[in-house]
Amino acid sequence: MTQRTTRRHVGWALIDLLVVAYALVPVLWIVSLSLKSNETMTDGRFFPRDPTLRHYVDILNDGAFLRPLLNSIGIALISTVIAVVIGGLAAYAIARLEFPGRKTLVGAALLIAIFPQIALVTPLFRIEIALGLFDTWPGLILPYVTFALPLAIYALAAFFRELPRELEKAALMDGATPFQAFRYVIVPLAMPGVVTTSILVFIFCWNDFLFAISLTSTTASRTVPAALAFFTGSSQFEDPTGSIAAAAVVITIPIVLFVLFFQRRIVAGLTSGAVKG
Amino acid sequence: MKRRPCVSVLVLLGSWLATITACAPVPDGIVLGLYKYQENYFDEVLARCNAEAAGRYTIEQHILPRDADGQREQLVRRLAARDQTMDIVGLDVTWIAEFAEAGWILPWTGADSMAAVEDMLPGPLATMTWQDTVFAVAANTNVQLLWYRTDLVPEPPQTWDEMLVMADSLAAAGKPHVIAFTGAQYEGLVVGFNTLLESYGGSLLSEDGTESAVDERTVQALALLQRFATSAGASPAVGNAHEAEAQAQMENGYAAFQLNWPYVWAAMQVNNPAMMDVFAFTHYPAVVPGRPARVTTGGLDYAVGAYSRYPELAREAILCLRSRENQKFMTLNAGTPPTFRSLYDDPELQAAYPMLDVIQDQLEHAVPRPRTPFYQNVSTVVSHVLSPLRQIEPEATARELDERIQDALESRGLLP
Amino acid sequence: MSAARGTGAERRLALLLCAPAAAFMLVVAAFPIVYALWLSLHRADMRAPDQTAFIGFGNYLTVLSSPIWWDAFGVTLFVTVVSTLLELILGMALALVMHRTIVARGLVRTVALIPYGLVTVVAAFSLRYAWTQHTGWLAGASAPLTQTWSSIAIIVLAEVWKTTPFMALLLLAGLVLVPQDVLNAASMDGATSWQRFRRITLPLMKPAILVAVLFRAIDAFRIFDNIYVLTNGAHGTASVSIVAYNNLIRGLNLGIGSTLSVLIVIAIALIAFLLSRLLRSDAPDAPRAWRQR
Numbered sequence: 010m011t012q013r014t015t016r017r018h019v020g021w022a023l024i025d026l027l028v029v030a031y032a033l034v035p036v037l038w039i040v041s042l043s044l045k046s047n048e049t050m051t052d053g054r055f056f057p058r059d060p061t062l063r064h065y066v067d068i069l070n071d072g073a074f075l076r077p078l079l080n081s082i083g084i085a086l087i088s089t090v091i092a093v094v095i096g097g098l099a100a101y102a103i104a105r106l107e108f109p110g111r112k113t114l115v116g117a118a119l120l121i122a123i124f125p126q127i128a129l130v131t132p133l134f135r136i137e138i139a140l141g142l143f144d145t146w147p148g149l150i151l152p153y154v155t156f157a158l159p160l161a162i163y164a165l166a167a168f169f170r171e172l173p174r175e176l177e178k179a180a181l182m183d184g185a186t187p188f189q190a191f192r193y194v195i196v197p198l199a200m201p202g203v204v205t206t207s208i209l210v211f212i213f214c215w216n217d218f219l220f221a222i223s224l225t226s227t228t229a230s231r232t233v234p235a236a237l238a239f240f241t242g243s244s245q246f247e248d249p250t251g252s253i254a255a256a257a258v259v260i261t262i263p264i265v266l267f268v269l270f271f272q273r274r275i276v277a278g279l280t281s282g283a284v285k286g
Numbered sequence: 287m288k289r290r291p292c293v294s295v296l297v298l299l300g301s302w303l304a305t306i307t308a309c310a311p312v313p314d315g316i317v318l319g320l321y322k323y324q325e326n327y328f329d330e331v332l333a334r335c336n337a338e339a340a341g342r343y344t345i346e347q348h349i350l351p352r353d354a355d356g357q358r359e360q361l362v363r364r365l366a367a368r369d370q371t372m373d374i375v376g377l378d379v380t381w382i383a384e385f386a387e388a389g390w391i392l393p394w395t396g397a398d399s400m401a402a403v404e405d406m407l408p409g410p411l412a413t414m415t416w417q418d419t420v421f422a423v424a425a426n427t428n429v430q431l432l433w434y435r436t437d438l439v440p441e442p443p444q445t446w447d448e449m450l451v452m453a454d455s456l457a458a459a460g461k462p463h464v465i466a467f468t469g470a471q472y473e474g475l476v477v478g479f480n481t482l483l484e485s486y487g488g489s490l491l492s493e494d495g496t497e498s499a500v501d502e503r504t505v506q507a508l509a510l511l512q513r514f515a516t517s518a519g520a521s522p523a524v525g526n527a528h529e530a531e532a533q534a535q536m537e538n539g540y541a542a543f544q545l546n547w548p549y550v551w552a553a554m555q556v557n558n559p560a561m562m563d564v565f566a567f568t569h570y571p572a573v574v575p576g577r578p579a580r581v582t583t584g585g586l587d588y589a590v591g592a593y594s595r596y597p598e599l600a601r602e603a604i605l606c607l608r609s610r611e612n613q614k615f616m617t618l619n620a621g622t623p624p625t626f627r628s629l630y631d632d633p634e635l636q637a638a639y640p641m642l643d644v645i646q647d648q649l650e651h652a653v654p655r656p657r658t659p660f661y662q663n664v665s666t667v668v669s670h671v672l673s674p675l676r677q678i679e680p681e682a683t684a685r686e687l688d689e690r691i692q693d694a695l696e697s698r699g700l701l702p
Numbered sequence: 703m704s705a706a707r708g709t710g711a712e713r714r715l716a717l718l719l720c721a722p723a724a725a726f727m728l729v730v731a732a733f734p735i736v737y738a739l740w741l742s743l744h745r746a747d748m749r750a751p752d753q754t755a756f757i758g759f760g761n762y763l764t765v766l767s768s769p770i771w772w773d774a775f776g777v778t779l780f781v782t783v784v785s786t787l788l789e790l791i792l793g794m795a796l797a798l799v800m801h802r803t804i805v806a807r808g809l810v811r812t813v814a815l816i817p818y819g820l821v822t823v824v825a826a827f828s829l830r831y832a833w834t835q836h837t838g839w840l841a842g843a844s845a846p847l848t849q850t851w852s853s854i855a856i857i858v859l860a861e862v863w864k865t866t867p868f869m870a871l872l873l874l875a876g877l878v879l880v881p882q883d884v885l886n887a888a889s890m891d892g893a894t895s896w897q898r899f900r901r902i903t904l905p906l907m908k909p910a911i912l913v914a915v916l917f918r919a920i921d922a923f924r925i926f927d928n929i930y931v932l933t934n935g936a937h938g939t940a941s942v943s944i945v946a947y948n949n950l951i952r953g954l955n956l957g958i959g960s961t962l963s964v965l966i967v968i969a970i971a972l973i974a975f976l977l978s979r980l981l982r983s984d985a986p987d988a989p990r991a992w993r994q995r
Contacts, residue, residue, distance in 0.1 A: 108716035471936035525848030
């Protein structure tokens with residue numbers, strides 16, 4: 010018995026190693042670039058010859074990186090919460106209820122997901138200037154929520170649909186209102202889907218470049234991906250590769266933490282008790 | 287229990303972030319917005335000009351992205367939206383015609399205009415005007431030089447054909463032989479091709495910039511480019527080489543020659559000081575023996591935003607930002623070539639900047655890129671037609687260039 | 703048994719639930735989309751706003767008769783199909799590993815998501831660096847980024863590496879909702895793990911699979927960042943988004959740029975329609991047939 014278990018453990022460990030290698034080899038290359046000194050940046054080697062932490066020190070001491078980091082965290086968190094909440098409400102309605110305009114809403118969401126954002130940036134820019142939202146947090150939060158809603162709605166609707174209707178019916182028969190059924194029965198069971206959607210929406214807001222560079226002007230609201238475009242090298246023609254790589258590593262850390270914390274919530278399946286009766 | 291460490295960490299983080307990101311004091315009085323990419327050492331120039339303004343106005347810099355396309359995107363979007371805060375804009379020399387024609391920058395007249403053009407070298411001067419009116423003031427300029435290794439090339443080549451022959455013999459001897467050239471499908475390729483074409487006496491566009499001027503000299507330039515691309519001197523990666531890659535090819539010892547801007551001098555001192563002993567420069571190789579090459583200029587010009595509320599003050603500020611003293615400071619520290627003819631005789635600059643004479647020489651014959659409001663279209667199209675370099679067929683490619691440039695000038699069809 | 707459809711209470715509740723989302727989408731996206739549609743019917747240049755003129759479907763004719771559009775369309779379609787397929791297979795494998803592994807599950811799940819969490823342009827830039835001769839460790843004597851098919855292969859590689867976690871995550875969330883008791887029952891009936899996967903897991907996951915593939919295909923068709931950094935569309939690797947960017951932002955041609963955007967929408971809508979047909983998600987209650995036994 011123990012021999013088989015050990016074999017299984019070893020087997021899974023090997024598979025895990027493959028996954029880690031797949032995910033991390035390019036990441037290691039970026040980390041390596043962030044540790045290479047400017048002089049050895051282009052020496053073509055995978056590992057730095059004389060690693061240095063200079064790039065990290067440079068960017069962490071620079072207000073032009075730290076303020077954008079703060080902006081990124083705040084804007085992405087707020088956008089994610091709003092998008093998942095209102096997306097979840099709409100998704101439940103779409104998945105479970107019949108109402109006029111259901112198809113239109115779904116179609117409109119898809120249209121927004123599909124439309125190339127590059128064509129929408131200039132009109133959005135003009136609107137925000139007119140409304141005084143240019144270069145502010147709401148100025149980014151509003152588009153982020155809007156363009157994250159389609160994914161949130163579709164994903165959450167799909168996960169709600171996977172849950173059997175008997176659950177709500179059971180709750181309704183026990184005297185709960187539809188909203189109580191939703192809040193206390195469906196939502197806890199749909200946690201894997203909610204968490205997944207939150208992670209994906211967060212990453213979308215966190216890594217967006219187009220809106221960040223077009224709808225901001227100063228570090229008041231500029232986020233990190235846009236801030237990378239403003240890093241300077243030693244001359245006009247030299248890219249600050251080390252600083253950019255270091256910045257990329259630094260801004261991936263919150264995502265790693267976010268995921269590490271939430272991935273526990275993607276728990277395995279329904280317990281049998283919830284389904285019967 | 288678990289919450290407390292979390293909260294205190296957050297509080298600490300928050301206060302640290304607050305101190306680091308504290309807002310700068312807001313200046314009162316008139317504020318001139320300067321929109322420009324961030325140049326090293328430029329803060330000093332800014333401080334000097336603000337001191338000179340003595341309270342009448344303060345210049346505040348808003349930095350633009352590092353890459354030229356990103357800068358143009360920001361400037362165009364905001365000027366088209368009639369941004370009033372854009373008093374001074376830093377423009378790449380190729381945008382002047384476009385911005386002037388669109389009415390996004392103001393013309394200079396009278397005494398200001400005289401002050402702007404005074405003592406300017408012909409190369410930079412050509413970038414400052416559009417349809418005989420001054421629209422911008424040159425802050426710095428740039429020309430490419432031929433860089434080579436004295437240990438491999440005792441006598442630098444005078445012409446391209448000589449250079450190709452030298453590269454071939456170096457290759458046969460198994461030594462580093464690449465001619466580092468910016469051959470990727472982007473603006474750098476257009477710069478290089480423009481140099482070759484103008485050196486043959488030809489030109490991409492007619493004098494008034496409204497028609498394609500492709501003729502047999504274009505065919506000659508294309509033939510040379512094709513000869514280069516299929517020779518031993520061309521690296522296999524030339525089709526993806528920007529300035530940084532060309533620079534790396536030289537610094538890492540693969541190239542014997544390099545055609546690049548003067549920034550590589552200071553870069554080599556930092557990145558590979560051991561090679562400085564054998565790192566030398568000379569004039570850009572000619573295409574016709576005896577006739578010096580006509581090199582394409584780069585550089586930065588300042589202009590006044592059309593919706594600025596203080597155009598007079600903006601002009602004054604611009605003349606200060608690019609004054610003789612400030613240009614000298616920038617050349618000494620940031621390494622950008624100056625635009626004043628008199629500065630080229632300055633002993634301090636001569637001592638610190640050994641390439642000054644060669645650069646001045648080339649600036650006397652330098653040419654701007656084709657001046658037309660549709661330059662972006664033309665450039666996109668030219669670099670697309672020329673790529674990949676190895677597959678150029680001089681006659682056929684020239685015909686294609688002719689057609690596409692004409693389409694680009696009339697905004698007809700799609701840009702690739 | 704189902705309650706009466708579309709009762710008044712249901713409808714009121716539904717409208718209440720959908721109102722915030724609809725408000726956001728209407729307020730923020732409606733005008734820009736309508737404006738873009740309107741622009742596509744005009745000749746409009748950002749440099750000359752007062753010369754805007756209505757030309758009906760003239761822009762559409764220009765674009766649809768241009769080989770530049772069709773070449774880009776071909777490249778984009780190829781990259782979309784290949785990368786989405788690869789990502790579906792790899793993503794499903796990754797989801798299964800993330801779900802079933804008994805060693806360091808939290809670590810594997812987190813690490814597997816890191817590629818998707820990286821800023822795309824930096825990941826692409828580092829890949830370009832690695833593949834450039836003389837600066838990177840992957841380029842040998844050749845220069846893969848200067849030739850069409852090797853460039854496309856690297857672009858697909860970059861896309862697949864980066865967004866497989868996106869697929870995997872959506873598939874994982876669908877995977878965990880497959881009820882364990884149904885699988886146990888089937889296993890006791892003698893079904894092998896492959897049979898359990900094919901006959902129970904996959905059908906029950908259809909909604910999740912559809913969403914994953916749909917959104918992935920939508921994003922894949924609009925690929926921009928990876929191509930922009932790796933080759934900038936050179937040597938025949940331009941996608942439709944690169945062409946749209948060049949015409950809209952570099953050429954400042956609002957009319958053509960908007961037209962290209964609308965055509966991209968139409969193309970993607972067709973793909974979405976085909977995918978929905980292909981992976982038609984049956985009525986939500988049908989797979990429950992297993993449970994009724």
